[in-house]
Amino acid sequence: MDVDHPEADQRWNAAARSETEAERLDRNWSTLLQELRVTQTGVQLLTGFLLTLPFQNRFTTLSTEVQVVYLATVICSLAATVLLVAxxxxxxxxxxxxxxxxxxxxAHRFAFCGLLLLGTALTGVAVVVFGAVLGEEAGVLAGIVTAVVMVTAWVVFPLWMRRLDG
Structure with a gap:
């Protein structure tokens, strides 16, 4: 559903699909549920993984900065879980x-915000894991690379595709 141009979206659906508004809403809901099924499993596994880390012996050896990144990552992962399941x-x-x-x-807005928070959590995971294994500089670099790849794949490329449509 094009939330930016709902009238144009309705006209296009009526002409191209011969859908009623109820049929379009049913299709949009079904599509959204399929997307949520994919992301819900991943974000729930990520959150579960994150919640076990403080109970590992090496966690206490992490710097205060990495522990702060970890806590911010947990918050993002929990919030993403809430929004994607809501x-x-x-x-x-x-x-x-x-x-x-x-x-x-x-639900469209919750899913979009949930995906952004999931991406932020993935970036934080990269910082924490690479920081714990290779040092804080490697963690920061891994976080930057993860953020750039995520923003490119999830935001820049889809926006570029939208421009191609007109």
């Missing part, structure tokens, strides 16, 4: 109440 809970609460339009709109 649409399921919202659907349960709104099920059979004919509230699909606002549900799809807010």
């Amino acid at each position: 649409p399921v809970g919202m659907h349960r609460m709104l099920f059979r109440r004919h509230r699909l339009r606002p549900l799809v709109a807010i």
Whole structure:
């Protein structure tokens, strides 16, 4: 669903797909759920992994700076988990109440924010792991590379593709 241009999106769907608004919302919801299934598993595994780290013997040997990055990473991972799972809970609460339009709109925003937080958490994981294994400078470099690759793949490339469409 093009939240930037909903009227144009509706016209395109009506012309190209012969969809009613309800059919379009059902398709958008189904597509969003498929995307969430992929990300939910990953973010839940990442969060679980992060929550075990303080109980490892080497954790106490990490510098204060790396431990701060770790805590920020945990916060991002937990927040991403909440945002990426929230649409399921919202659907349960709104099920059979004919509230699909606002549900799809807010779930889209939650998914986008959840992905940004997941990317931030992945960047933090790179900093912590490389910092613990190779030193803080390597951790910072790994974090920068991870952030650049993530922003390129998740933001820059899709925006470039949007421009190609007109």
